[in-house]
Amino acid sequence: MDVDHAQSTGLLPSQIHIAEPGEDQSLPVCEKSLTFVLDATDAGLGSSLLGLWLSYGLAQEENRAFFLDDSQFAYGEYDTYFKKPPKPTCRAPLKTQRVPCPHQAKHLIVSAATYRWTFGSTFSGMYTERNVFDMARNGYEALFKLRNDDDAYAWQRIADLRAPSPSLLVGIHLRRGDRHPFEFAYSQGYLPPHLYRDAAEEFAATSSRSKIVIASDDPDIYLHGDLSSHIRAQERITLASKKTSSTGSSGWEGGFFKDQFWGLGLPAEAHDQRKVGSPLPTHQKPEGNSVKSSTSTAQPLRDYRSHPTEEARQLREFIGRAYLLELSVLSHSDRVVCAVSAYACRILAVMLGWERAMELGHWKNIDGKYGWRALDM
Numbered sequence: 001m002d003v004d005h006a007q008s009t010g011l012l013p014s015q016i017h018i019a020e021p022g023e024d025q026s027l028p029v030c031e032k033s034l035t036f037v038l039d040a041t042d043a044g045l046g047s048s049l050l051g052l053w054l055s056y057g058l059a060q061e062e063n064r065a066f067f068l069d070d071s072q073f074a075y076g077e078y079d080t081y082f083k084k085p086p087k088p089t090c091r092a093p094l095k096t097q098r099v100p101c102p103h104q105a106k107h108l109i110v111s112a113a114t115y116r117w118t119f120g121s122t123f124s125g126m127y128t129e130r131n132v133f134d135m136a137r138n139g140y141e142a143l144f145k146l147r148n149d150d151d152a153y154a155w156q157r158i159a160d161l162r163a164p165s166p167s168l169l170v171g172i173h174l175r176r177g178d179r180h181p182f183e184f185a186y187s188q189g190y191l192p193p194h195l196y197r198d199a200a201e202e203f204a205a206t207s208s209r210s211k212i213v214i215a216s217d218d219p220d221i222y223l224h225g226d227l228s229s230h231i232r233a234q235e236r237i238t239l240a241s242k243k244t245s246s247t248g249s250s251g252w253e254g255g256f257f258k259d260q261f262w263g264l265g266l267p268a269e270a271h272d273q274r275k276v277g278s279p280l281p282t283h284q285k286p287e288g289n290s291v292k293s294s295t296s297t298a299q300p301l302r303d304y305r306s307h308p309t310e311e312a313r314q315l316r317e318f319i320g321r322a323y324l325l326e327l328s329v330l331s332h333s334d335r336v337v338c339a340v341s342a343y344a345c346r347i348l349a350v351m352l353g354w355e356r357a358m359e360l361g362h363w364k365n366i367d368g369k370y371g372w373r374a375l376d377m
Contacts, residue, residue: 030090034059034066034108035098038073040305041112043258044179045075045320046343047375048112053350054119054374055110056085056142057135064108067092072306075320076313083145116377132374133358136350144351146328150321153236154328161211161231161329168207170200171233171333173326175342176218177255182341183368193226195366196337200230203335203364213333215326215344218255233329237322261319262305265312270304327351339367346372 036055038048052068059066065088070078078084098109101117110118127135146154161169174196181191197212204210214222215233219241222232232238241253308316327344330336331351338345345365349357349372357363358372365371 030065032064034064037069037111040074043261053136053139056139168210169333171330173338174216199337234325340365
């Protein structure tokens with residue numbers, strides 16, 4: 001029984017419909033819908049992006065209206081990065097009527113926290129790899145519309161890379177940080193940079209004119225001896241390295257780590273929150289009535305993951321925009337080399353399209369013999 005039916009029969013309390021900002025009250029409520037929630041479950045942007053596209057494609061497959069909720073997004077507002085998604089021709093249902101399961105519910109809600117319920121074994125049994133890929137591709141085509149200034153930069157960057165005469169562009173995406181390869185021999189570390197270089201040079205050798213462009217979450221990779229002669233995919237937003245930082249104390253070292261990301265711009269009181277409710281050190285006694293006073297004046301704790309400080313929000317925005325610019329430029333390369341253990345690699349395959357990536361072999365995974373996949377659950 002759907003929630004709206006249970007409410008109409010008195011099994012659940014009814015709720016007054018409160019209009020969403022910008023909602024057209026003249027439109028009817030959607031018969032079926034899927035709402036995707038961009039949340040703070042994962043620090044990485046890749047899983048959110050691929051989950052968003054896949055959810056959009058699934059909504060189209062099941063004739064559901066698609067809605068997007070960015071109120072809990074770790075990277076801020078959706079339109080900081082993209083143009084607003086297409087609007088359905090109906091209104092969103094009440095929030096109380098949106099549920100993550102069962103899947104046959106009229107109004108579904110999906111987030112990174114509920115991927116396994118929507119895209120788990122039942123989903124995998126219903127759809128082939130090609131079906132899943134095509135759903136993600138539909139989402140990409142509908143939703144990957146960068147904000148105007150970043151979009152203009154990406155297209156100009158692509159034109160500059162192809163100048164002065166048309167060249168074969170080979171893109172390398174190299175992920176480090178806390179994302180490790182699937183291949184057992186390297187699963188506790190990273191794939192050596194020369195593996196990326198060698199695969200890219202194989203592609204480049206098929207043309208008399210070629211360029212190799214690189215994107216990585218680790219700024220030190222651009223200085224690595226095996227890759228230093230090649231070109232950055234984008235230079236609009238670059239992450240500082242501790243090795244090149246003038247202070248030596250700030251910078252992005254070793255790639256993207258979730259703990260480092262969540263710690264960006266945290267105030268001192270955020271660290272104190274972790275101590276709330278924890279026992280005192282063995283030999284330390286409470287001072288006066290501090291325990292009573294702290295509990296009586298306790299305030300709701302702020303979730304800095306989904307509601308960061310302004311400093312953290314700006315830093316996260318730079319990281320997110322840099323990542324999206326790199327994807328945009330690399331996706332317009334003629335060939336791509338990457339490791340499928342990284343979400344960016346899977347996303348780039350979707351951006352290239354099935355024919356180019358899979359049938360023509362323009363997308364090359366160097367992380368073992370693993371094939372393309374969507375979400376890790």
